[in-house]
Amino acid sequence: MANNLTLFLTFARISASCFGGGYAMLPFFQRELVEKKHWLTDEELLDLNAVAQCTPGVIAVNTATFCGYRTRGLSGALFATLGILFPPIVIVTIISAFFWSFAENPWVQHALTGVRACVCALIINSTIRMYRKAVLDLPTFLLFLTVFLLAAFVGLSPAILVIAAGIFGLVVSRIRKEGKA
Known part of the structure; x- marks a missing residue:
């Protein structure tokens, strides 16, 4: 250490x-x-x-x-x-x-x-x-692509993109957990 x-x-x-x-x-x-x-x-x-x-x-x-x-x-x-x-x-x-x-x-x-x-x-x-x-799977690839396009061509605020991506991650995780239950 x-x-x-x-x-x-x-x-x-x-x-x-x-x-x-x-x-x-x-x-x-x-x-x-x-x-x-x-x-x-x-x-x-x-x-x-x-x-x-x-x-x-x-x-x-x-x-x-x-x-x-x-x-x-x-x-x-x-x-x-x-x-x-x-x-x-x-x-x-x-x-x-x-x-x-x-x-x-x-x-x-x-x-x-x-x-x-x-x-x-x-x-x-x-x-x-x-x-x-x-970028480990299809949902994270689609998120990557969406954020890239919005940042590069729309000029959306990075703060909005980060918050939206975090919410997306929570939603995908929840859907996956419900699918396994």
């Missing part, structure tokens, strides 16, 4: 080595928290990430906080949160002091273009992994 310093250092390392926020961090969370540390299962990480997306705040911070709480209670939540926040605060403070002096530099602009492409690939990879774990 992790101690608070280990939680802080693990989340600080993840945070310092990632670009692109919570979605881009998913493969890092999966590798560190599930495969290496065994603090969570794949399903628990998906559940924590789903809750983190539904709660106010930054997804990566929420995921770290929930994982820390799951691992060490309130003190674990505090240390995991501090760990995920510390590197970006330091990095952003340093960059902000110099950013405007080199923001127009073509080398910097090209480097950032490459980083954005990399982040997109990481997000797609995370999405594929999550899809494989979350």
